[in-house]
Amino acid sequence: MSPRLLPEPTPETRHFWDGCREGELRLQRCTECEGGSYFPPRPFCPRCGSRKVEVYPASGEAILYSYVINHRPRPDMGTEPHSIAVVQLAEGPRMMTNVVGCAQTPEALQLDMPLKVTFEKQTDDITLPFFTPAKG
């Protein structure tokens, strides 16, 4: 299996990837307007344009919002069908991920099921956030 395609952080996203490496899912929110949390990272509020934004640790709780199960995996993704999912974080924003730690089937992957973030180290610099079914 070829090595997984990995992100290359930019100055605007570095805090997010540093957070993942430290086991923390970091979001940003605006302190000027009521727009709240947003994703992906950027140094200003996408609702009002203010640069007065802060980084904070998210709860890591989410629900399964939508997904596909790719039956033709990319060469770096192995040979078995796998989920490509979008989760809705408890704080509001959505992000793409893989749901791991459960069968990759429509029966096991129910929309709106509760999920929890889990981190998997890929290299010394990059740790990817994945989501797994939340324990009762």
Place this chain on the structure above:
Amino acid sequence: MKQKSVAVVGAAETTRLGKIPDQSLIGLHADAALNALADAGLKPSDIDGVATAGESPVALAHYLGITPTWADGTSVGGCSFMLHVRHAAAAINEGLCKTVLITHGESGRSRVGASGFARAPSSLMGQFEMPYGVTSPPTMFTVPVLRYLKARGYTVEDLATVAVIQREWAAKNPRASFKDPITVDDVLNSPMIAWPFRMLMCCLVTDGGGALILTSADRAKDFPRKPVYVLGTGESVETPLVSQMEDFTTSKAFRVSGKKAFDEAGIAHSDVDHLMIYDAFAHLPLYGLEDLGFVERGEAAAFVRERNTAIGGRLPMNTNGGGLSYMHSGMYGMYALQESVRQMRGIAPAQVEGAKISVCHGVGGMFAAAGTVIFSNEAP
């Protein structure tokens, strides 16, 4: 935009469609351009405006021997050509140029002179989507669908029905890639691509191209073919990241683009005789019917199931067979525009009798962009 001020006076596709391993990407652009020029009775030296996507307008102009006073390289995926029509209309109205050539060519299947699908790992897509295994449209454009089906109460059978009805249209079109009838069961038993999408819910991958020539409505009557007038246009973009769509059950770009075009044209939905909705995948016509306002949210699946968009229905849709059965080189928008023009000229293989207004709606880059063009064959 100034109302009814611009018309299509030349339109053609490449000489061949499907598998064309002996022509490169720019060769397909040129073949389509020469066919459209012949259709309009023009030579390259008569063109003073060029627009294209997937190829540079500079390369296109040089290759064809055109010296433009206006060039547009807007490239927002498969609906780029709808945006080119809108931009060309504005340029002609503003006097920047008189006669615009818009081309598309793509070696989608044979990959001759074509580049691959890749995103920089430092781009937002490279950081926040690519690491999760998305490859190409079948694993990205499809991501919102399970949420859409759940919100609307639609089923995978509803997706399959879209493909079945479009195959019925394709059967009437000699140039369609696939013409054999299919059933809902055939679609649901075709190979799994990315659950819930089966192969027959996904577009073809072919080689081909097309070109349009536009000029002012005043000049249009001097051309050999019956002009097709542009009544209104719209465009918008939303996000390059499918995960960041504002709402998985509706496309903001579709809604903004469609409303702009209808407002400009000053028509009602009941005036529309013919409809093209870019169908890279079977869910797009359902989104389109709702987001363009032809039906209420939640009514699209029944509208298709009740055969309103089928042969003999009150809103014939994707009458060439669509991207699912006609042809799809990667950026399908040009083929949708060609079919609208054929319908307005009265020369489509599955001609809608008496059709006077055609709405042509395109999408680009996984719900990222949209463009809408409303045509009429009646002089302003």
